[in-house]
Amino acid sequence: MTRALTWGVGPRVLRRVPDDWVERPYTRIKLEPCTEVIGAEVRGIDLAAPLDDELGAEVRRALLEWKVLFFRDQRLSSEQQLAFASHFGALEQHPFLEQGDTPEVVRFEKGDDRTNPYGVGNENGWHSDVSWRVEPAMGAVLRAVEVPEHGGDTLWADMACAYDNLPHEIKGQIADLRAVHSFVQVFGYGMSAKQRAEALERYPRVEHPVVRTHPETGRKTLYVNAFFCERIVGLDDDESEWLLDRLCLQAMHPEWQVRLHWEPGTVAFWDNRSTQHYASSDYFPQRRVMDRVSIMGDRPF
Secondary structure (H helix, E strand, C coil), X not given: CCCCXXXXXXXXXXXXXXXXXCCCCCCCCEEEECCCCCCEEEECCCCCCCCCHHHHHHHHHHHHHHCEEEECCCXXXXXXXXXHHHCCCCECXXXXXXXXXXXXXXXXXXXXXXXXXXXXXXXXXXXXXXXCCCCCCCEXXXXXXXXXXXXXXXXXXXXXXXXXXXXXXXXXXXXXXXXXXCCHHHHCCCCCHHHXXXXXXXXXXXXXXXXXXXXXXXXXXXXXXXXXXEEEXXXXXXXXXXXXXXXXXXXHCHHHEEEECCCCCCEEEEECCCEEEEECCCCCCCCEEEEEEEECCCCCC
């Protein structure tokens, strides 16, 4: 079945925070919004220095408000990146991706030595990280180690806005639906049948709500993605595929996206519960090296 167009809706509903959010001034950091709803550059902070509780609380509040934060001109080691991320929760290890300096660091390294002759990466699709886990990551901190002169941007989509702009009848239809998530479509692609079966024993398929509630803001968020969602529970194959395709395409509206051009020393920190992201694979044969540290989350509800 081919992918259909997204639903046409009226004037976009663009909200940054829940209606009952009480905005307070930031006293330890300065924010420069990138759009009206998602993404802000954070000034006045050195990520290489330890966070005190007050400063950490402001960064967390900014993350909840803007969903992805950008820090320019940072000079971090892997140890300092780990220390910053660990302020916000326990760190996870990824079982399928290449490690960096420690097991908690994932390294994305692409250059002209890639075996794919077209230089296509494997992050260039809209997705939420590790949604195939029982408790998917709360967030991630991505550090630019080496960036290409041109290209290699990363985009994020606000999936709360994506939900807000669904037609009312679709919101009613999906309110209580659940979707099956699995690593198989992505990380199982190059495995043998035996390897895939063994990995599924360790990381079996899980069900998550199609619409999750953010545990800190209470905002409803569309929680399906094209990488890891296999089907919607309770629907026949054709209906599941049609609905899942349409829901996944909600991430593609520019009105609720932000795009980051990486520079040396750039760090991004995003809320994995309320966003999807896409790494543009448009820099081959230039070299791009990124280190990611992910923070453990809780089970979606």
